[in-house]
Amino acid sequence: MSVSKRLQVLVPEFRPGTVLPGKWRGHSYRIMRLVGRGANGTVYQVLRDRDVVAIKIGENAAAIALEYERMRELTASLGTAGIIPELYDLDDVEHGGEVYPMLAMEFIKGVSPEEFIDIRGREWIPLCLTKLLRRLETLHAKGYAFCDLKSANLLFDPDTAEPRLIDFGGLTPIGQAVREFTELYDRAWWGRGTRKADSHYDMFACALLGLQLLTPISPTDLERLRTRRPADRNAFLSRRCVSEIKDGQLQTILNKALSGQYREPAEFRMELAALWVNDREENRGNMGGPLKMTSGSVGVRKRARRKWDMTDWGLLVAVAVFVVTMGTLLWFGSL
């Protein structure tokens, strides 16, 4: 049957410079680079006529169409408002005699959550989670859960600390089964609830992201947990929350969210926000208030944390040589 074959057609990787003509809209897309792979397809940064946009090319036309439709409906009721990437086209592109379904959307710039925390420091984790939760709550109010929340589906603006969700392939109406998830962030995998889409499902993933930013679970541990029962994974997570995290207050809050002690995400968010404010007041003397921090001061922090490289060592050696030479000359002079 044609359909079963079509699902099996693997989409080739397109090289930079390849031009993919659209079939229905009259646009063509010039590949700039591969951005990443999601469950529904591969994302590229492309030139659409003269604009830089992102396209997602998949092998399953229905999945791409559905992702587009869900995003379109949400945009219609929310506006773009920085929550959903701006949508351009749902189209098919042609290459080498094959037709691949794709959707074109806003290309979002930013850094990964890990990079963001690396630049700004761990004290920013509560703020990042607060901002993220606020966005998720907006989706929940419209009857959807994001579901596949994970580090790879999130970018932060390095200057404003605004988070952007980038892959809406997992977006699911609340009450239905979660379709796309990643074990590490999945409540059911950890033996801590069902795999039904609801606001708590997203809250769990959000708390786990916080945990990962504090102290990531090692790949070896994850590998080992894969062959264990959910009850064992649950116990592992409990032990970890008690023993590994050193940041007392944040630990308590994350632990509460992971064990379902908040009635709603907003409650989790308020406690995180309170933590952030306290933290800021304590540190006001030496940090000048993180909220007002500009990109310039980020640079200062970054330099302060930078590791020594070859140039630094070179300079040190040069100074040492200079001092020794001058010393020797002086010594000769005094003879």
Next chain:
Amino acid sequence: MWDGVTLQQLLLITDGCSNAGTDPVYVAQTGRSKGVTTSVIGILDDGALGEQGRREAENIAEAGGGMCRIIRIADLSRTMQMVTQQTMQLTLQQVVNKELRNLVGQEANALPPETRTKVAKFVETVTEEADVQIGLVVDVSASMTTKMTSVREAVRDLELGLAARTGSHRLIVITYPGLHGEDAVVHRLEGAQVADAIGAMRAAGNTPTGPALETAIRALLESRDHRLATREDRADDGGEGLMKHYVG
């Protein structure tokens, strides 16, 4: 016609090639004509899959109207979810496509994108609400021994995913070869315990994939007949039973 749709599929998990009994490709074909879709997951890690096994896996899936994925054991859980989900969609999409061909002379993928989204949304809703019966056919021959804990947890995980759906589900585990020389064993465990059917089995001997698939198809059809019988007893769904129960 879309209320109470029952989808039946087999998912074969193997790391080798069949070497005894009926040709599994033929069995998959037969199953398909009875409305049972067959998909295959081939596992790469230190198994005997090879080029031959890979080709057989693809042929079984092709004949069975399902999907084929060749993966590493670490990806098993994710792949099982994906394959069952997409096979359901695929089966429904085929029915919809048949209708579309009759109505407008085109399949969904050839429709303009805006129309396609409507079809996709419809298929998605039915996928969530359909009743589904899945037979997991698990190769437990010697080379699979080290992978059994992973398989067991992947099955448990699949059950969690199915339990979250609106529609009902039934998961049957069929392991092969049997411990006492039989071709395959049907395990009668239900719900969260279904994964425990996959224990520390040390099966030796042949890899009778074809006969195992036959056993699995029979087990699925029995439970369908059972369902039909109970439905008829209740006599609550008029005369359009055929379409409902033989989708695909």
